[in-house]
Amino acid sequence: MKLLTHNMLTSKCIKGVSVGYPLAIKASDVRICEVDFNPDFVSRIIPKVDWPVLYNAAESIGQVEDLPKELSENYENDHNFLKKAHRVLLEVDVIDGELVCPESGRKFPISNGIPNMLLNEDEI
Template identity: 50%
Template structure:
């Protein structure tokens, strides 16, 4: 699972959960997959992401120093930051780990890079 996907997911599907974001991410095993840097894509992706979620992801991945506390206004001109965001959001691949619902503590496992967000019959 890429950390950009982490920014999209919530646990609001659970009965009684309103927001379910951000999930608590734990990484047991990760891989770094190098991929082509496409600044336009990152620029277009940023407005769809939640900045606090990006900060949390950076914290878990140990890249805290790379990501500023606030989204700078002129991010499009800041190629260095775009590259760092590209690395954080698209190159880090969580192979094993888990996502935890902030409201109920329900754990969603990530196995072999694929998060399993399925709920049981009694949770929907």
């Protein structure tokens, strides 16, 4: 599971959960998978990303490296920043672990890079 995907996941569909975001990550296997760098894509996706959540997710799995905690002004013209953002968004891959709802504590397994967000009938 890419951290870009994690940034968009929520568990607000669970009965009694109002926000369900951000999900905590407890990773048991994290890998770096190289992806071709596309600065245009990265600069266009950043406004859609919740940056503090992305930073905290990267930090929680030990992948923050020298990623800035806050977005810099004019980031779309900062090639060095775009490379760092690209790495954390698209190259860091959580292979196995779990996502945890911040409100209910419900755990969702991640297996072979795929988060299983299916709910039980009694949770709907």
